Amino acid sequence: MRRFTGAVATAAVTLLMVGCADDPGPAGEATRTPDSAPATPRTKPPESSPLSPSSAPPSPSTTPAPSTSPEPTTSRPQPAPLLVDFRITGGFIGRQDRLLLRTDGTYTVSTRSGPGRTERLAPAELAALRTDLTEADLGSLPTRMIDPNARDLFEYRITHDGRTIVTDRTRRMPALEKVIDELERLLTENSR
Numbered sequence: 001m002r003r004f005t006g007a008v009a010t011a012a013v014t015l016l017m018v019g020c021a022d023d024p025g026p027a028g029e030a031t032r033t034p035d036s037a038p039a040t041p042r043t044k045p046p047e048s049s050p051l052s053p054s055s056a057p058p059s060p061s062t063t064p065a066p067s068t069s070p071e072p073t074t075s076r077p078q079p080a081p082l083l084v085d086f087r088i089t090g091g092f093i094g095r096q097d098r099l100l101l102r103t104d105g106t107y108t109v110s111t112r113s114g115p116g117r118t119e120r121l122a123p124a125e126l127a128a129l130r131t132d133l134t135e136a137d138l139g140s141l142p143t144r145m146i147d148p149n150a151r152d153l154f155e156y157r158i159t160h161d162g163r164t165i166v167t168d169r170t171r172r173m174p175a176l177e178k179v180i181d182e183l184e185r186l187l188t189e190n191s192r
Contacts, residue, residue: 025107080104084133084182087161092152099187109190116191129182137162138173145171156180 029094031171088097094112101107109116121129138160147170148153156165158179167173167178 005061080106082128083160084183085157086180087157088184088187089152089157090153090155095154097187097191099183099190101183101186107186107190109187113189115192119186119188119190129179131180132175132182133160136173136179138165138176141165141176143171145173147171156184158183 013126033060082100083103084099084101086099086101088095096112098110099107101121105121106118107121108113108118138158143165145165145167147153147168150168150170153168153170155166157164158176159165164174167176167180170176
């Protein structure tokens with residue numbers, strides 16, 4: 001009787017194993033070959049081991065999401081936009097002076113001897129200079145007002161609001177003269 005029970009148990013296990021091999025599984029993962037060979041995957045590629053490189057995309061926890069915001073910087077804040085770029089060049093001494101005035105009233109002076117310092121206009125001075133620039137109406141002036149026969153004169157170059165005017169001051173224009181005088185004063189006082 002023991003033999004009979006052992007044979008029945010062996011037969012049951014064999015049938016159970018054969019039945020499992022015919023079952024395609026929940027996603028049709030296994031198939032049975034005609035020779036009753038072991039099941040082989042049908043739709044899924046073999047998974048790689050955790051130690052080998054995988055072509056599968058990395059998990060979200062291991063790859064940082066791409067940033068859409070700019071990287072934080074430790075540099076200085078950007079300067080205010082430029083209001084006026086004023087240069088005086090030439091003369092028999094070879095003057096090369098420059099004043100950069102920004103919309104917030106800060107200005108920087110540089111000369112042939114090197115960079116000067118940065119200062120700030122008082123709000124009333126800045127407002128007065130803006131008014132003078134408006135009254136000078138650089139957009140209506142010729143871009144070059146130079147006497148071709150003059151020698152050793154300074155050349156004054158003013159760039160404001162996208163317009164550059166170059167003059168040697170031989171042609172008198174009171175509104176423009178007022179702007180040049182004020183910018184030259186700032187340049188001279190701060191280049192010492």
